[in-house]
Amino acid sequence: MPAMKISFLGTGSGTSTNRAHTAMVYDCDDGTRLLVDTSSGNSVARNGSELGIPVASYDQVLLSHHHPDHMSGLMFVQFVRALERQDAPPLDVYLTEEPLEWAIKMCNASHLNVATVNQDGAMNSDGRQVMRWNVVTPGQQINLGPTTTASCFPADHISGAVGWRVESGGLAVVFSGDTRYNPQLIEAAKGAQLLIHEAFRTEVDKELAKLHGHATAADAGRSATQAGAAELVLTHLDSSFHADFQPLIDEAKEHYDGPVSVASDLLQVTVSSP
Numbered sequence: 001m002p003a004m005k006i007s008f009l010g011t012g013s014g015t016s017t018n019r020a021h022t023a024m025v026y027d028c029d030d031g032t033r034l035l036v037d038t039s040s041g042n043s044v045a046r047n048g049s050e051l052g053i054p055v056a057s058y059d060q061v062l063l064s065h066h067h068p069d070h071m072s073g074l075m076f077v078q079f080v081r082a083l084e085r086q087d088a089p090p091l092d093v094y095l096t097e098e099p100l101e102w103a104i105k106m107c108n109a110s111h112l113n114v115a116t117v118n119q120d121g122a123m124n125s126d127g128r129q130v131m132r133w134n135v136v137t138p139g140q141q142i143n144l145g146p147t148t149t150a151s152c153f154p155a156d157h158i159s160g161a162v163g164w165r166v167e168s169g170g171l172a173v174v175f176s177g178d179t180r181y182n183p184q185l186i187e188a189a190k191g192a193q194l195l196i197h198e199a200f201r202t203e204v205d206k207e208l209a210k211l212h213g214h215a216t217a218a219d220a221g222r223s224a225t226q227a228g229a230a231e232l233v234l235t236h237l238d239s240s241f242h243a244d245f246q247p248l249i250d251e252a253k254e255h256y257d258g259p260v261s262v263a264s265d266l267l268q269v270t271v272s273s274p
C-alpha cells in the first residue's frame with residue numbers, strides 16, 4: 001500500500017522561541033526524499049539528526065517563500081551537504097522567481113560555502129556547483145521521482161509566496177505555506193490525503209493574523225472541509241500556543257469533521273491510501 005512519511009523538523013512561526021522555524025521532510029513511496037522549506041540556522045541538521053535524517057540525504061528542496069524563517073536555513077543545508085558528499089550533484093532548489101532573487105542576495109550576503117552565484121545556481125570556491133535553481137510557476141508540474149510530482153499554487157502572504165501539492169504513488173499531500181484563507185489552496189488541495197495548514201492563532205486574533213498574512217485555525221478547518229482533505233495537521237504556530245495548542249484544535253474541529261492534530265518539532269506522520 002503506498003505511503004508517505006512526513007517528518008516535521010520545524011513547526012514555529014517567525015516569532016517562535018520554543019519551536020524551530022518551518023521545515024518538513026517528505027519520504028515518498030518511491031524512495032524520493034524532499035525537504036520542504038529549510039527553517040533557519042541549523043535546525044534542519046539538528047532536528048533531522050534526532051530522526052536519523054542526515055542533511056547529506058537531501059537532493060531536492062521545495063521553497064514556499066523568501067521569509068527567513070522558511071529559507072535562511074538553506075545556506076547551512078547546502079554547506080553541510082557539500083562537505084559530507086564531495087561528489088554530490090548540485091542540490092536542486094525549486095522556487096518561484098521572487099524567492100530566487102532573495103536566495104541570490106542571501107548567497108551574496110553570507111558567502112557560506114558559496115563563492116559565486118548566478119541565475120543558474122551557486123558555486124563554491126573550487127568552482128563546484130553546490131546548488132541549482134529550478135524556477136517554477138504556479139500550476140507547472142515538476143517530476144521529482146519515479147512516481148513523485150509536485151506543483152505549487154499562489155499563497156496569499158507576500159509576493160511570490162506559494163504552497164505545494166506533492167503527489168506520490170497516488171497520494172497527495174498539500175502544504176499551505178504561509179497564507180491567509182486561500183481559495184487557491186482549496187482548489188489545489190482537492191482530495192488530498194493530508195492538508196498541512198498554517199494556523200498562526202485563533203479567530204480572536206483574526207484581524208492580526210490577516211494583517212500579518214496568516215491564517216487562523218478556523219481558516220485551516222474551513223479549507224480542509226472545502227477541499228475534502230482526509231486529514232488536517234496544523235503548523236507554523238505562534239509562541240502563545242506552544243504550551244497549550246488545544247484551542248487551535250478545538251477551533252479547527254468546529255469547521256472540519258476529519259482528524260485534526262497540531263504538529264510539533266520531531267513529529268512524524270504517515271499517510272497511506274485508504
Ligand SMILES: [Zn+2]
Pocket residue numbers: 013014022067069070178236
Ligand atoms: Zn513563516
Ligand SMILES: [Zn+2]
Pocket residue numbers: 065067157178
Ligand atoms: Zn512568511
